[in-house]
Structures are given as structure tokens and as C-alpha cells.
Amino acid sequence: MLTDLYIPGDSLLHRARPAWKLAILFLYCTALFVVTHPVVLTLGLLLVALGYGAAGLSPRDAFTAIRPALFVLVIIFAAQLWLAGLSMAVYVTLRLMALLLAAALVTYTTRASEFTEGIMALLSRAPAWVPKDKIALAMSLVWRFIPLIRAQFDEVREAQRARGLERNMLALLVPLVVRTLKTADEVAEAITARSLD
Amino acid sequence: MTTRDITLIALFAALTAVMAVFPPIALPILPVPITAQSLGVMLAGGVLGAKRGGLAILLLLVLVAIGLPLLSGGRGGLSVFFGPTAGFLLGWLVAAFVIGWMTEKYWDGLSFVSATLICVVGGIGVLYAIGIPGISLMAGVPISKAFMGSVTFIPGDIVKALVAAAVMVTVKKSYPIIGQAA
Known part of the structure; x- marks a missing residue:
């Protein structure tokens, strides 16, 4: 966590x-x-x-x-x-x-939560051209994504260790980045399906 | 900015944070181990483009500032923005943006060579152009001396540019993000 x-x-x-x-x-x-x-x-x-x-x-x-x-x-x-x-x-x-x-x-x-609350309070008073909802969405998503990507990284590392590639930067990064991009599509679809857009 | 853009920004902020725990690359000739985290900066720009890449790094820096230890070595909190190397953190932001901008510009013919050049110009040139005056200001040493102190990190950064370029080209083939209508 x-x-x-x-x-x-x-x-x-x-x-x-x-x-x-x-x-x-x-x-x-x-x-x-x-x-x-x-x-x-x-x-x-x-x-x-x-x-x-x-x-x-x-x-x-x-x-x-x-x-x-x-x-x-x-x-x-x-x-x-x-x-x-x-x-x-x-x-x-x-x-x-x-x-x-x-x-x-x-x-x-x-x-950290006090700072986050402070930022949100500032946002609520920000002028209309500031995309408040989107900033708030990004801030709340990233809290969930860090443990998620850490878990994905551990999975990729386990898989590459089985192949003897756990110290190969490319073998770790490419699968992780592609997985990350796929996750983005899934999460964005889920958010849109719940009409939060 | 669609919901997907926001999700991508948050995911790459998280990805760059996770890169702090990547196994460090050890080069036999170098005294300093290379951490993978600034690779995340190159990738944010090189995979997401200028605007989304820059915002992803900005989001990461905000999380660090509010007290999360997300930088390599478990560093975090406000003190990293008041230390001698604070300029490099600001440099990350600009570097991600510049790399993203150049990648978008040369997207159609993007090759391993051009991607490496983009990462070297943005991830080393731009980054050091902001980071070194930062050291100079905080430490009260002339820019030339601050530069001498930073030179040892350049070989490692070149390795990172090569790795980032390889990832950029592979991702362009398998899961392109920039080419789509943003």
C-alpha cells in the first residue's frame, strides 16, 4: 500500500x-x-x-x-x-x-491526505476554465494505479525470471508498458460505461 | 482530454513511480548505479506525446511533493524540491514535454536511431540544461563546476536513452498511442 x-x-x-x-x-x-x-x-x-x-x-x-x-x-x-x-x-x-x-x-x-484535501478545496474555487473534474479524477486514479502497476511489475519480473531475463531492462519494460496501455483502455471504458464522462 | 487521456496520464505517473524499484543497471565502468526512474520520464513523453507525457510527470511530482516516497531510494516529500538537485525534477517535466513534442513531430518515420536522438536531446540535453543551473544556484558553485560534477551520470543516461528508444519503437509497432486522434 x-x-x-x-x-x-x-x-x-x-x-x-x-x-x-x-x-x-x-x-x-x-x-x-x-x-x-x-x-x-x-x-x-x-x-x-x-x-x-x-x-x-x-x-x-x-x-x-x-x-x-x-x-x-x-x-x-x-x-x-x-x-x-x-x-x-x-x-x-x-x-x-x-x-x-x-x-x-x-x-x-x-x-498526504491533508494536502490532497487542500488541493481539492483550491480546485473547487478555481475559475471555470480549469478542468477540475479531470484533475480530481487523475489524482484519485493514480492512488489506485501505483499498487496495481507494482503488482503487474512483480508478475512480469516473475515471468522473465523463469526465462532467465529478470535483469534485462527491455524484457521487463516492454511487457509492462504494453500492459499499462491495455489497462488504460479497460479502465477508461469502465469509467465511460458508468457515465462519469 | 478524454477519460482515456486522463487514465493514461495517471497510469504513466504510476509507472514512473514504480520504476524507482526497478533493478538498477550496473555498468562496470561507473561508480554510480543507474536508476531506471528517468527512463520513465523519457517513456512518458515518447509513448504518450507532449501534453499527456508532461502532465503524467507533473502528476508524479505533485504526489512526491505531498509526501509520498516515490522517487528512487525511497526519496520524497517537499525536501527533494529544496535540495541541490531540485532543478533536475523540474527538468523531468520539461524533458517529458520536449521528448513528447519531438516524437509527435517525427512520428511517421520514427526509427530506433531517431528515437534515440530524441531521447538524448530531451532526456539529457534539456534535462541537464535545467538541472545544472539548479545545482549552481543551490550550491553557489559556478555552472562549469556543476557541469563537471554531473558528467559522470551522462554514460548511464545514454544507456537509458537507448533502452527508452527501443521501447518507444516496439510500442509504436504493437500498441501506438500517439498516432491516434488524441
């Missing part, structure tokens, strides 16, 4: 509205990029640390947020060290970490 990166909790951050959290995140990032001063960065890092504390998240959660980018961060640190010296390297790397941590904080404290 599909699970989001939400970490349950009952803090102020968990209860705040997603739109507010997004607005604050954008303000935060803009501030860090517009004002390049060590004091601002220190304040920013403190603010993020406070946020993690307030949301009841552990340092391990913070590390999980940075880990995927760790490799790139090390390269950037090395490049800056070589190009501009130690202080600049530390500054740039810490700023990137602050951004990653702040963005992850919003993701950790907001359910």
Missing part, C-alpha cells in the same frame, strides 16, 4: 493548516537566500531545531531527511572548499541542510 512520510503527533505544527506551513516554508527559504549573513543562517538553523523539538521529532528523523542528499552535500562542500575556502563551504552546506530540514519538517507533520 501507499504510505506517506508523515510522522504522527499532536503538536502545534501537526495541527497547523498545510497552506500556512507551505507559506512559512517559502518565506523561510527566500529569507535564507536573499540575506546571506551568518547571523540569519544561525537563526534559521535554531528555528528548524526548535521546530523539530516542538513537533516531537528525534535527531534521527532529521538525519533521515538529509541522508539522501548526503553524497551531493559532501561533493558541494569539497567543491566550495576548493573554490572559496572553508568558511564559504561551511556556510553553503549548512544553508542547504537548513532548507532540506525545513522542507522535511513540513512533510513530516502533514499527511
Whole structure:
């Protein structure tokens, strides 16, 4: 099943509205990029640390947020060290970490369903030329399709393993893509047959 | 946009998400394993065309942004859009659109060679043209240095362009989508 990166909790951050959290995140990032001063960065890092504390998240959660980018961060640190010296390297790397941590904080404290509800609420107020029904249909279909295609992929992989082709990219992809296209026809027919068009 | 178009968009968003768990291609000469996910970007454009392909990738990115770990390595959430490689995600969107547009334009005589060229121009040229300035901006390094850091990924992307082209040509023969009245 599909699970989001939400970490349950009952803090102020968990209860705040997603739109507010997004607005604050954008303000935060803009501030860090517009004002390049060590004091601002220190304040920013403190603010993020406070946020993690307030949301009841552990340092391990913070590390999980940075880990995927760790490799790139090390390269950037090395490049800056070589190009501009130690202080600049530390500054740039810490700023990137602050951004990653702040963005992850919003993701950790907001359910995917809350964002979806927010998007749907926005859509209901959108002007007439926006194809709201179609956007809503696509959003709800994709939730169902990801487990479906994952199951189809497992089937294709099993079949190709029997042929000794499970590491052959083409032998995996072509059947999967053609199956996907067939599924599209079947699902579209089913939707049309129920007059949802 | 018919219901079938919407279904195709949702299915290719899902397909690209599932490609994150494909077995990575290991090339003996490369230090970095190649994940199959950007192949999904090439295929979205190359199989569905510009508009549907671009929208499929947009839909995937929306799902990632609202907190689903659908990118390779289980990455997801807002932080991928605020990290140093955020430009490449935006680049995916444009790359899918450009590949789709070129595939539609050269659809009638589409061969393995022309499909490979389309994937290289869109999936490498356009993608890096957006991704590298992104690294440069986020990391404060000159564009030339950001380019040097990205060069190691190009051989893998060429392999992906070849695979994507082979799939595009096969699908054109067996289950064409673009040629039909959209």
C-alpha cells in the first residue's frame, strides 16, 4: 500500500493548516537566500531545531531527511572548499541542510491526505476554465494505479525470471508498458460505461 | 482530454513511480548505479506525446511533493524540491514535454536511431540544461563546476536513452498511442 512520510503527533505544527506551513516554508527559504549573513543562517538553523523539538521529532528523523542528499552535500562542500575556502563551504552546506530540514519538517507533520484535501478545496474555487473534474479524477486514479502497476511489475519480473531475463531492462519494460496501455483502455471504458464522462 | 487521456496520464505517473524499484543497471565502468526512474520520464513523453507525457510527470511530482516516497531510494516529500538537485525534477517535466513534442513531430518515420536522438536531446540535453543551473544556484558553485560534477551520470543516461528508444519503437509497432486522434 501507499504510505506517506508523515510522522504522527499532536503538536502545534501537526495541527497547523498545510497552506500556512507551505507559506512559512517559502518565506523561510527566500529569507535564507536573499540575506546571506551568518547571523540569519544561525537563526534559521535554531528555528528548524526548535521546530523539530516542538513537533516531537528525534535527531534521527532529521538525519533521515538529509541522508539522501548526503553524497551531493559532501561533493558541494569539497567543491566550495576548493573554490572559496572553508568558511564559504561551511556556510553553503549548512544553508542547504537548513532548507532540506525545513522542507522535511513540513512533510513530516502533514499527511498526504491533508494536502490532497487542500488541493481539492483550491480546485473547487478555481475559475471555470480549469478542468477540475479531470484533475480530481487523475489524482484519485493514480492512488489506485501505483499498487496495481507494482503488482503487474512483480508478475512480469516473475515471468522473465523463469526465462532467465529478470535483469534485462527491455524484457521487463516492454511487457509492462504494453500492459499499462491495455489497462488504460479497460479502465477508461469502465469509467465511460458508468457515465462519469 | 478524454477519460482515456486522463487514465493514461495517471497510469504513466504510476509507472514512473514504480520504476524507482526497478533493478538498477550496473555498468562496470561507473561508480554510480543507474536508476531506471528517468527512463520513465523519457517513456512518458515518447509513448504518450507532449501534453499527456508532461502532465503524467507533473502528476508524479505533485504526489512526491505531498509526501509520498516515490522517487528512487525511497526519496520524497517537499525536501527533494529544496535540495541541490531540485532543478533536475523540474527538468523531468520539461524533458517529458520536449521528448513528447519531438516524437509527435517525427512520428511517421520514427526509427530506433531517431528515437534515440530524441531521447538524448530531451532526456539529457534539456534535462541537464535545467538541472545544472539548479545545482549552481543551490550550491553557489559556478555552472562549469556543476557541469563537471554531473558528467559522470551522462554514460548511464545514454544507456537509458537507448533502452527508452527501443521501447518507444516496439510500442509504436504493437500498441501506438500517439498516432491516434488524441
